[in-house]
Amino acid sequence: MAKTLFDKIWDAHVVKDIDSTRQVVYIDRHFIHEVTSPQAFSGLRNRNIGLFRTNQTTATADHNVPTLNQHLPIKDPLSRSQVDALSQNCKEFGVELYQLGHELQGIVHVIGPELGITRPGMTIVCGDSHTSTHGAFGNIAFGIGTSQVEQVFASQCLILSKPKTMRITVNGDLQKGVTAKDVILYIISKLTAAGGTGYFVEYAGSTFDSMSMEERMTICNMSIEMGARGGMIAPDETTFKYIKGRKFAPKGEQYDQAIRYWSTLYTDADAVFDVEHSYEAADIGPMLTYGTNPGMGIQVSEHIPNASEYLDPKQLTKSLDYMGLQEGQLLEGQEIQHVFIGSCTNARIEDLRSVAKFVDGKQKADHVQVWIVPGSKQVEQQAKKEGLDKVFANAGFQLREPGCSACLGMNEDKVPAGDYCISTSNRNFEGRQGPGARTILASPLSAAAAAIEGKIVDVRKYLN
Amino acid sequence: MEAFTRFKSTAIPLPIENVDTDQIIPARFLKAITKEGFGDNLFRDWRYNRNNNEVPGFVLNNPKYGGKILVAGKNFGCGSSREHAAWAIDGYGIKVVISSFFADIFKGNALNNGLLPIQVSEDQLDMIFKAIEEDHQAQFEIDLEAQQFTICDNGTQIKFDIDNYKKECLLKGYDDIDYLLDLKEEIVAFENQRTIH
């Protein structure tokens, strides 16, 4: 029978059917971080058991960590206690940990791929919703809650119901200045923040085929923002090339064997999805969000909708109140005070390169504070090796140390109440970047352009 | 986990759609390393202003409302996978959340913590909101065994779905880990017949 990519991988991981809707599914790789793991470790202690498969677990500290002076003890006592608890737990239970200061430390969804741990055909989980990022490699990757972290610790399995499948096809070439981030913000604006609920998404079509792995990760990363459990893209030559030679990637004969298997991972021609959507790349322009969920996005050339034409007028009014914006308004020209280039959506080396290339020789606007927070220690090192740090310094951008940072404001990196921040992260929820902070989601290019002008601009005008 | 028993209670109305997990429990409260104490910060930024004073208009600060049932608008619990959202609601003393739609991860997290999400139709949700509006002390009865929710004032009965496995778990007070730990041999056999590439 014809199968989707999702079905092929899922079926290969079913240990047992519990009933007609529930299955025991085997998990190949488990990533953990300091925020959602301590209670799961305590659970193991209470049950007096250890990890079932320690060597399939990888830990890093990312959500809470400061992004300046990482060599000093963490100032915030609560953050410190969480990061310390992770170190102690990993030591006690024998889990490989890339703690603060380690050369491989970074945001969990950035380090998995860059270390070659994330590979096609796997099942991957982490107590973090943006685990969907890993799906860019053609695997089933999704976020779980802390009870499930404990389940995977205890048995390397989860009890799951198979989600429905959705395929999103985008064909054609993107306009200059339009990036993967714009594509996914466009899709979410069409489907709404709940449009993918209950589904696992496969992205297909020539637009994704011609993307780099970094761009595909940006796409899959935000699958969760339309409510989907995860997103995936079938592996191809681009995928295989990216993996080759990475620290934990299969080597030699094992690599060849792996490629033979990975090459079978695609959706069969006549496989059927529960839902299909398709879009044209040419219709997509630079995207910005104006509201308080990632589905509230428009192209830079478009006006914020009027309440009367909006699906949910109450939600729109409430969001615009919070954002200090008006219905019908253009975002172009809107002044901003902060620029955050970072997060597991857009803090890989390619993102930093594209920003550096754009700002080389330019200066940030005086009133704007610009933070560049690399996704990992390796990204930071690579950026320095390539001299990007100098480009940023000359432009007045501050290159900080790796972590989640202002993506969720769990450390000191917060946006003050009432200020506008154009951000390359993935969530514009109320208070996400700090109480009262007003977040406008955009691509790294749009963020860089806003940094230079001190206000929202159409980045395309620089590129033609 | 505590076994889930039949009970009657008043309900707390929250007629807002797309309540996300950052509203349920803002990220800055996720720094704890135990499961206790999250209830105090449930809906923190709606409940308290920046000076930590109660916001009088918010429902949890309104003494007229209370109870073990939270009734909320569509797409409740969207956003991050943080289980802290379920701990915060549970920690506040709520046992049941009613909405016309739940985000996937939240629903799973709730069930894993003995918190019952009940999905009703839009019309039923409106009816429940109306019942609370008309009488803040309106009583509702939850009977998980019978999968039935009753508006006591007028006797309206609403049936709800829950799959058998989860129902059993809630009623008996056990969790997925108990089940999986029993399955060790099968899991090892599964591992032995495949390779991870």
Ligand code: SF4
């Ligand atoms: S960068 Fe943001 S979205 Fe990504 S893992 Fe960290 S907090 Fe979550």
